[in-house]
Amino acid sequence: MKLLIGDKNYSSWSMRPWLLLKHFGIAFEEVLIPLGEPGTTAAILAHAPQGSGKVPCLVDEAGLATWDSLAIAETLAERFPQHALWPRDAASRARARSVSAEMHSGFGELRSNMWMNIRASFPGMNATSGALADIARIEAIWRDCLDAHGGPFLFGEFGIADAMYAPVAMRFNTWRPALSATSSAYVERITALPAVQAWIDAARRETHAIPYQDACP
Structure with missing residues (x-):
């Protein structure tokens, strides 16, 4: 493939x-x-x-x-x-599909104001009311899933739902919005995964740039 x-x-x-x-x-x-x-x-x-x-x-x-x-x-x-890319349990799988689809189709304010740029650092910037509302919803999803399934990832073991939210963790590393302790710990666990670290390391080695994404108003 x-x-x-x-x-x-x-x-x-x-x-x-x-x-x-x-x-x-x-x-x-x-x-x-x-x-x-x-x-x-x-x-x-x-x-x-x-x-x-x-x-x-x-x-x-x-x-x-x-x-x-x-x-x-x-x-x-x-x-x-x-x-087990999706949870084996049917009820957990339905929830994992739902939160993954919500990430896929929603959170437009976060996407527009806090885009993914792993090499950049824009702490505290672009914290618009819309972006903060999206972040609050994401934190609620993370908290509810982690509470229900015991962690360390959203449905216990790493799966599709975590992969869907991994770029959000990268955004939070770049933009540094205020997060709960639960969300901050989840971001740290996602960031520490070997596959995520490999992606980050490769991103930092890239030389191609998209200028408008490297500038923050």
Whole structure:
């Protein structure tokens, strides 16, 4: 399989399926395509002509493309049932799917005001009322899941729900909003995962830059 991704420093969507593949030891070829360049879309379509022209995109051994981070996560869970990417318990799985989909479709204020930029440091900035409301909702999700399942991750062991929220942890490392002790400890556990550390280390080594994402008003 090939996984098409964007810059590790910026591409929160790419981070999610990459973490799942790395954490669960699923073999794949990484194809990194710098974002925001004139040839970016054409380069993606060259690998996955039937796809959306966006990353992430998973191309299987037969050339079948699956794009969108949550669709890729579902595909991996289906293809590799030996790994508990979703919780085995039906009730927990329903909740994990729900909080993952909420992350996938929501939190627009946080995305707009506190974007992912691993190399940057913008402590205390862009703490708009909308972004803070999104953060409060995220903290409530984390607290409820950790309380219900006992940690260390949202549903006990690391899975799709944690991968969906890992880029949020990267945002919190960059923007440093005020967090509860529970949320701060969860961010630390996510950040310390070997797969996450590998992603961060690679992001810091990248030289490609997207200037408007490196500047904070």
